[in-house]
Amino acid sequence: MSMKECRFAGHAPGIAADVFDGEGNSVVGEVGELVLTHPWPSMTRGLWREPERYLETYWxxxxxxxxxxxxxxxxxxGSWELLGRSDDVLKIAGKRLxxxxxxxxxxxxxxxMMAAAVGIPDPIRGEVVALVIVPSLVTKDSNPDTLAHSVADHVAHALGKPFRPAVVLVVDDIPLSRSGKVHRRAVRAWLTDTDPGDLSTVANLESREAIIAARERLREYYKQLQKTDAPSSESGLNQIGL
Incomplete structure (x- = not known):
C-alpha cells in the first residue's frame, strides 16, 4: 500500500478494529466511531475503584x-485515518462534525499555520463553529479581517455552508498539549470564560492571553444576533459569561 498523508495502513495483527456509524453498523468511506469487536490481551480491563465508570465509558x-x-x-x-476524540465532536444544525x-x-x-475549531452556544442552531487561527508565514502581515473572511469562505466551500465558522479569531498562539496536540478544551474555556478544568498538560499557558484578547470578536457575534431579534440571543452571552 502506498503511503498517504495523515493515514496509516491499518490495525496491528490480532486487533479486531472497526468503524461503526451511529446505528452500530460497520462502515467504509464514512466517518464513524473507532471500536474493537473482540478483546485482545493488552486492553484495559478496568479503572481503579471505578468499575461503573469503566463500563459506562467503554462498553x-x-x-x-x-x-x-x-x-x-x-x-x-484499506488505509485508516484518526480524526480526533469523539467528545470533541461539534453538533451543528443537527449534523456531527x-x-x-x-x-x-x-x-x-x-x-x-495552526487552527483550533470549537463549538460555542447559538440560540438558533444550538451550536456553531468558532475558529481560532495562527496565520502562516505567507499571511502573517495580512489584514486579520480579510484573512478571517477568506478562511471562513474556504471552510464553507469545502464542508458546506452549515459549517461555515460563525467567528474566526486571528491570534499569535494556540494552547498545545505537551505532546503537541491542540488543547481545544483550553481554547473553548478561555474563549467563553468558563472553567477549563485541569490544565497541567498545556505546554504554553501564555497562549491564554492571546485567546482572551480575541474575545471581543465573540461579543460582537452575539451582539449582532441581538440586533436581528434572534430568540434568546441574550442567552448566548449569559451561557459563556460574556
Missing part, C-alpha cells in the same frame, strides 16, 4: 463492543 454504546472514544475513517484502499475535519481544511488552504 455501554453497543453490546460486546469496545468503544474507543475516537472518530475514524476506513478508506476503500469532528474539529479535526475543520482544522485540516483550514490548514490545507495554506493561509494558516
Amino acid at each position: 455501554s454504546h453497543w453490546s460486546g463492543v469496545w468503544f474507543h472514544g475516537d472518530r475514524a475513517i476506513r478508506y476503500e484502499d 469532528g474539529p479535526v475535519e475543520v482544522e485540516s481544511v483550514v490548514i490545507s488552504g495554506g493561509e494558516v
Whole structure:
C-alpha cells in the first residue's frame, strides 16, 4: 500500500478494529466511531475503584463492543485515518462534525499555520463553529479581517455552508498539549470564560492571553444576533459569561 498523508495502513495483527456509524453498523468511506469487536490481551480491563465508570465509558454504546472514544475513517484502499476524540465532536444544525475535519481544511488552504475549531452556544442552531487561527508565514502581515473572511469562505466551500465558522479569531498562539496536540478544551474555556478544568498538560499557558484578547470578536457575534431579534440571543452571552 502506498503511503498517504495523515493515514496509516491499518490495525496491528490480532486487533479486531472497526468503524461503526451511529446505528452500530460497520462502515467504509464514512466517518464513524473507532471500536474493537473482540478483546485482545493488552486492553484495559478496568479503572481503579471505578468499575461503573469503566463500563459506562467503554462498553455501554453497543453490546460486546469496545468503544474507543475516537472518530475514524476506513478508506476503500484499506488505509485508516484518526480524526480526533469523539467528545470533541461539534453538533451543528443537527449534523456531527469532528474539529479535526475543520482544522485540516483550514490548514490545507495554506493561509494558516495552526487552527483550533470549537463549538460555542447559538440560540438558533444550538451550536456553531468558532475558529481560532495562527496565520502562516505567507499571511502573517495580512489584514486579520480579510484573512478571517477568506478562511471562513474556504471552510464553507469545502464542508458546506452549515459549517461555515460563525467567528474566526486571528491570534499569535494556540494552547498545545505537551505532546503537541491542540488543547481545544483550553481554547473553548478561555474563549467563553468558563472553567477549563485541569490544565497541567498545556505546554504554553501564555497562549491564554492571546485567546482572551480575541474575545471581543465573540461579543460582537452575539451582539449582532441581538440586533436581528434572534430568540434568546441574550442567552448566548449569559451561557459563556460574556
